[in-house]
Amino acid sequence: MTFDSDPTPGRVEAVVAWTENLRAHAERYKTRGNAANEALAQLGERQWSGLAADAFRRRLRTVRDGAQTASTRHGEAGDAAQSWAEAMHATQYDAHRALLAAEEAQNDIAVAEAAMRALTGDHAALLDAVAALESGSAGSSVPAGAELYAARQRAEEAREDLLLAGRRLEDAQQRLEDARALGRRAKEQYDRAEADLARRLEAAHRGALPGSTTAELTSFRSGVGKLGAIDVSGKSVATANMNLLRRLTPDEVKVVLAGNPALQRRFWDNPPDPEAVAGWWNGLTAETRATLLRTAPGVFGNLPGLPYADRDTANRISLAKALKNANLTDDQKAVLAQMERAFEAPADNVPVQLVAFNLFMSPPRVAVGYGDLDACDNTTWCASGMMSGAKDSLNGWSDAAKNLWNAQNSLNVERPGVIAFLEYDNPDPVGVNFSDSAKSGAPRFAAELDGNAATRAVFGPGRTPITVTAHSYGTTMASIALTLTKTRIDTFVMVASAGIDTSLVPSLSVLHADHIYTTAATPDRLAPLGAFVSGRAEPNPTVADPRGISLGGAESFSSDGDGQDLEPVDGHDAIGKTGATSNSGPWTFNTVPSEGHGYFDLRTQSLRNIAATTTGQPDQVSGRLTHTTALADQHNKDAARYATQFAVTP
Template sequence: MEMHADPTPGTVEIAHAWMGNLQAHGAWLQQLAGVMDGVLNLVQPPAWTGLAADAFCARLRGVRDAANTSSARNAEAAEACNTWVNAMWSIQFTADNALEAAEEALADIATQEAAAMTLGSKHAALLLAQTTLEKTYSRYADNPPPPGTHIPTGLELQAARRKAETVEDELRQAQRLLEDAQQRLDQARRDAQTAKDEYEHAESTFVTRMDATLNGAPAHATTPELHDFTSGFGKLTTVDKTGVISTPVDAMLLLERLLPAEMNLLLAGDSATEQFWDHPPAPDVVAGWWNSLEPAIRDAFITDAPGIIGNLPGIPYSDRNRANLITLHDAMKNPNLTPEQKAVLKKMELALNPPVRGVPVQVVAFNLYAHPPMVAVGYGDLDTCSDTTWCASGMGFGAKDALDSWSDAAKNLWNAQKKLGEPHPGVVACLEYDNPDLAGVNVSDAAKDGARRFAAELDGDAAVRDVFGPGPAPINVVAHSYGTTMAAIALTLTHIRVDAFVMVGSAGIDTGLVPSLSKLHADHVYTTAASEDLLAPFGAALSGRAEPNPGVARPLDPSIGGATSFSSDGDGDLLRVDGHNPLGEKGHTTHSGFQNAAPSEDHGYFDPRTQSLKNIAATTTGRLDQLSGTLTDTAKAAAEHNKDITEAQQRLNQSLVEGR
């Protein structure tokens, strides 16, 4: 449903029991007020007179009035609770129906996407075969063929066209069914959002009535914690009456207004962490705010609200690491973790090992309670390193599945940069978005969602160096597979320019969002794709995205020029890449999996002895003199490739018109 939590949480039975307690407490207070009325009648003059009597009666009348007020407020809250119970039941029913509809639609989407994938491959093969027949037919229409050359007949051409048309019709039917399922899923999401909105409105009404009840209770001595809560609540309501952080501006206002203890009581829960994650304040503003705080106040924020501070771009990485380690250690003691959260913690143990003994490891982001969990781990001192490279993972490489392998890839890059002479490299294994699987890779929704967060991280890196020193340093982005789709979008959103953007085995660029690589906020754009990596161009073709490596683009699928390409196919002692995934499969001597997804051992893009890794290290450190092979501008090849597609389509259309 694309919601981070149940849109209509709560238990009707518990709320109903609470209503009964409110009614009983209100009745008890009313009875108590009646008793005090009786006492006042007994001590009224002339029964008791004098200063002592006056003081006693005045105080007793105050207590009686407070009891009456509190009793009335309890009755109002009980009525509000009853309304809340009825609304909760109705809205949860709507949300459950939406969830059921979404599950059915998702199942249909998976089925039709699989069908479309199969039919798309079959259709591409038939079109290629048809084009070959037509070329042969046209070439020897007026010239004798070489001996032994088979010249297709008109009937054979017609049969090839019919086969392609039949599969095309089946593909269109699958696409129509897929669109229908997507529409049903979208409607279910809208229904769930409506239920969520109605739920929040009813909840807000109930909270308001409950607040009035609490304010109408008899006065009593307060504690520092209660003072922090009421003070913080007042500040919270001045920012957003619903208590929901819906914009980066809201988030920044809360940071500026709340004291650490207030934030601990009001905002340290999972919901607030998610809201700050989804709407991070402007990193340069965060950096300025953090820099303005006294060290003791910073320490208090880290201790009292680690889940928020640890994930805020613009805060120094040493401070984010301290906060995230607090959250990590707390999570390790949590007995109620889900299987995927436990999987992340297990992989986290491996990710926290340094690339070389003594190299700092920093937890850059740790959002275990997101759906799915999201993590980023940095190698090197990111506050002072000479060069920072952010590594964005691709399809199927989210934290719960691949934190260990993607962090190994980042460590390999750190070592490769160091080997080329980078004095103090910093490399971040970034898994901060919902990486799609093979079924979801053909749309850009996950890329768009992840791009906003990734752009904030890049801007935050620059802000930390600008505000806290030691001054600007090169920032680079390396992205693999679908990560290139996401990172390209992010690089249209950043306020800063990165030095280099390196695309590795790209799953294609969404030209609806990134019409030209010149739109990227990057000084240099590089790309590489191994000739044996069949999955990357397949993903680009299936989704309709443009392949940045024209040399591997399929004959009828678009390419996008503008990057500078380098080889990953091996050079002397440097090994070739023979599959798609970042690292080769240990114990495998040949590639395996769908479209060569799994490289053989030592033959992945980020394996230490590959030409690919050396060239990624060279381009991200600006050491092009140590590059293996040559650099090639892709603009001309992409333009020629796209021209061939246009001409082939024109020939096909002409042939169909002529009835050949």
């Protein structure tokens, strides 16, 4: 290290003034945060409710939280500035001492080096003189002993002077090195304090309360005013949401709607009429659409009635933000961990579209589509069952959907569209005995089906077949949804049904579906047991529990294999367990099939028949199609006799 420049520049008094300024800002932000908090306490839901109130309180919470963060960060920056001032004072003192010591050492080195040069010459001359005297070459006479002794003494004194000069040079060099080390330490301490200040200032900048432009404040005021007008309109929530979309400008959406979990949840639970949404979206410019997708992806990515390409764009924006979020729940992390596999295409050059992406609800909800859903030949929605929500089974259920895409494609459907639907709260083994999850998920599924029809009708290329296949408890949910749709779908296929809730679906004839099919594998003991325990009707009378009820009205097909090329299903799950050579055994009612023997595994008779029925090709079904009405009636008569025979007499 040299001392050509000051290693610790700066004015301590300027940093002290900076410290005071930062702490003053921290106090002002604290005051703002406290004021916002007091306002929130006075504006509770009892005093003011509705969309406008929610938006205003959210804004106040943003101001409060931002002010509190800004206060903390500026206080920390003030502490760092004080530490830097103290470090600057100490290091400048050390650097000054190092500089003085270095200057003194450098002067001593110069003196010592000059003395060394002179003494080296003197010592050499004296040694030559002694040598000459000893050899007699100095003259003709022999030198006296005293003269020789004196010469040797002078040479020794010169040697000691030379050694002393050398020690002084070494001492001066060591002092110079010590001075340099002190200077380096001072500079390192200075740099550390400076870096800490820079880090704290950056944190203060990130945590600073963002300012609002006049235009943003104007948009917020006008947006809140429109929310208030919608609140008092007396319309349904879905209608109010549609009015909100029509009235808010993109700038108002940005400051009122974007990033608002409560409003996103409101749109998810109460989506506007998809036909109205499609018509409204069709009337917007491409620039306005792009702005809305970018500013409120959580709303528009999950809005039935929008083209699937637009929903995919918005949802991938939300996904990218989620991947950068360090404060996710375990359920949210579980979903993100499965997204890469879910995005794998079922075949080369097949698009994958993120139809729904909802991390702001618990549990998270997702839907992934395979094929170009805006241009495919037919669309099949696959509804998952018990314990098969996004956090648990996004991988498995997306694999099932991809297998179905390939099975449909193998039946000469050039451009299938298949959607893995995981947009409801799939029940656990206890909840599966009740219809609560099915009833809460059905309206969302119905909206998606109506949105599918509206999107194709408005944006082209015109109506194409819409079909539904559901597995296990998914059939319970989907059957309820098909009583709520405006759209009449082409086909509904029930796979390993956990039962139909006849209090809501008294007959399969009330479903808005032209064709209804059902299947259950003989080894699958869980599906009929679930229907019986829950009190729901089993649509597969040949496997129904003898004590339970059955519901006819569908056509059934086999999932037990054709004895040739198509494999049987030997358990309840959609996909067989990798590596398993047999099902899980009777003690778990054959819940887990062996590898390759789940209902949606490739090369099974079940998947072949699901693909044939969902593409309107019943002639491609392997095995017979059997009408279940007469079989269900006979089962119910037998069940009634069974109940009478084993009735307990009080």
